[in-house]
Amino acid sequence: MTQAGGIPSAQAEVAAFLAGLAGAAPIETHISAIFVGRETAWKMKKAVALGFLDFSSLEARGHFCRRELELNQPAAPGIYRDVVAVTRAPDGNLQQGGVGEVVEWVLRMAPVPAGDFLDRVAACGGLDDKLLDAMGDTVFALHQAPPPVAGLDAPAAMASVLAGNLRAARAAGLPEAAIAPLEAALQAGLARLTPLLAARAAVGRIRRCHGDLHLGNLCLWQGKPTPFDALEFDEALARIDTGYDLAFLLMDLDLQAERAAANRVLNRYLARSGDYDLLGPLPLWLALRALVRAHVQAARGRDGAKLLHAAQAYLAPAPPLLIAVGGLQGTGKSTLARGLAPALGAAPGALLLRSDELRKRRFGLAPEAPLPPEAYAEEVSRAVHEELFIIAEAALRQGHAVALDAVFLDPDHRRHAAEIAARAGVPFQGFWLEAPMEILKSRILARRGDASDATIAVLERAAKADPGPIDWIRLDAAGEARAVARKALGVTG
Numbered sequence: 001m002t003q004a005g006g007i008p009s010a011q012a013e014v015a016a017f018l019a020g021l022a023g024a025a026p027i028e029t030h031i032s033a034i035f036v037g038r039e040t041a042w043k044m045k046k047a048v049a050l051g052f053l054d055f056s057s058l059e060a061r062g063h064f065c066r067r068e069l070e071l072n073q074p075a076a077p078g079i080y081r082d083v084v085a086v087t088r089a090p091d092g093n094l095q096q097g098g099v100g101e102v103v104e105w106v107l108r109m110a111p112v113p114a115g116d117f118l119d120r121v122a123a124c125g126g127l128d129d130k131l132l133d134a135m136g137d138t139v140f141a142l143h144q145a146p147p148p149v150a151g152l153d154a155p156a157a158m159a160s161v162l163a164g165n166l167r168a169a170r171a172a173g174l175p176e177a178a179i180a181p182l183e184a185a186l187q188a189g190l191a192r193l194t195p196l197l198a199a200r201a202a203v204g205r206i207r208r209c210h211g212d213l214h215l216g217n218l219c220l221w222q223g224k225p226t227p228f229d230a231l232e233f234d235e236a237l238a239r240i241d242t243g244y245d246l247a248f249l250l251m252d253l254d255l256q257a258e259r260a261a262a263n264r265v266l267n268r269y270l271a272r273s274g275d276y277d278l279l280g281p282l283p284l285w286l287a288l289r290a291l292v293r294a295h296v297q298a299a300r301g302r303d304g305a306k307l308l309h310a311a312q313a314y315l316a317p318a319p320p321l322l323i324a325v326g327g328l329q330g331t332g333k334s335t336l337a338r339g340l341a342p343a344l345g346a347a348p349g350a351l352l353l354r355s356d357e358l359r360k361r362r363f364g365l366a367p368e369a370p371l372p373p374e375a376y377a378e379e380v381s382r383a384v385h386e387e388l389f390i391i392a393e394a395a396l397r398q399g400h401a402v403a404l405d406a407v408f409l410d411p412d413h414r415r416h417a418a419e420i421a422a423r424a425g426v427p428f429q430g431f432w433l434e435a436p437m438e439i440l441k442s443r444i445l446a447r448r449g450d451a452s453d454a455t456i457a458v459l460e461r462a463a464k465a466d467p468g469p470i471d472w473i474r475l476d477a478a479g480e481a482r483a484v485a486r487k488a489l490g491v492t493g
């Protein structure tokens with residue numbers, strides 16, 4: 001939460017009362033004041049009318065307090081408690097609840113330590129792999145909860161969002177020399193993507209989303225990333241494509257943390273949801289989210305130039321390519337593929353397709369959940385690889401890079417990988433990892449919480465199979481495999 005100036009004079013008495021309860025001055029945004037006490041936080045909506053919202057009347061503030069509670073309590077029941085009236089007692093003093101004239105409505109919430117907001121965690125370098133995966137799971141669950149919104153013209157709605165943000169960008173004083181070419185690129189992208197956006201709406205991808213899903217609106221609660229402060233004042237800005245909702249978080253991670261963090265959250269979300277079609281509009285959505293952040297920063301007197309530059313870069317992505325990483329179980333295929341993915345193609349890096357994760361989703365399970373032996377029957381494995389290649393080719397044709405992670409012992413699978421790259425008209429490079437059996441066995445025994453269910457017995461059976469001639473780049477899995485692979489791909493930095 002950031003400081004923003006000014007509680008309206010008509011609310012000064014209530015603000016003083018709440019500050020007394022909290023024992024501290026409020027934390028302010030441009031539309032709210034949050035009074036954080038030891039056991040309770042009180043959130044008061046400012047009596048402001050800003051064009052995109054109107055909290056000027058007491059009735060409106062009460063309504064939107066209740067709406068905020070309704071929207072956020074399902075995902076954050078421990079944080080959002082209730083809505084309470086501030087009333088004037090018979091002696092003229094203010095009180096929480098009770099009888100008397102209602103002078104204000106406030107949300108009562110649990111206080112969250114400042115260091116537990118995820119923008120702070122990111123700033124301190126605390127976004128580890130476990131937390132990033134949990135963030136992807138959290139957003140997936142958030143998007144699964146609401147039903148699809150029917151009858152919405154998704155391309156027209158996105159055009160309206162774009163127009164509103166361009167107006168806001170100009171009103172905030174962002175330079176026309178940057179806004180004009182960005183507007184042209186965004187409009188061109190929207191026109192090109194109109195059929196895909198409409199198709200996504202038709203299959204239920206428009207939901208009542210969070211609407212403002214950036215790092216500052218996620219916190220650690222009982223050790224888990226928890227969304228709060230969902231957008232309550234404009235249904236048009238919240239009834240959006242789930243991919244556009246996710247894009248705000250990805251943009252924030254890309255620019256505030258690092259691209260690898262954004263890439264991991266994206267791939268975790270896709271591994272859970274299977275919503276690979278979001279990759280086509282993703283550059284447009286990332287650019288639009290960067291524009292949103294740029295004009296908000298400019299309106300607060302801060303420099304939005306870096307964000308405008310990022311928006312332009314999102315709309316001019318690096319060309320796609322396909323890489324594949326194969327080798328026996330325990331060679332570190334996933335580690336290598338995940339390490340290479342952020343540097344490949346459009347932001348925030350390549351789609352990582354793991355055969356293990358596809359298999360788990362096929363059975364309705366999270367990646368780390370173990371599967372029974374029958375889930376590894378030959379017909380299941382054949383279907384998993386067919387799905388792997390179908391998704392990969394579709395993503396490449398949408399302009400997104402792909403990294404395949406599978407054993408690839410079957411020469412036909414390796415040949416198929418090269419063929420789909422050729423059909424999509426993109427470069428292909430395969431990598432084959434090798435290491436002594438004792439190293440592979442020790443790695444498998446050390447695995448915890450991994451998507452692979454491979455055992456020593458599985459490894460030993462695979463090691464006896466003949467993979468045929470290997471024409472991929474061979475890498476020493478116990479050596480500098482990532483450095484060699486990056487050099488082969490021309491990845492720098």
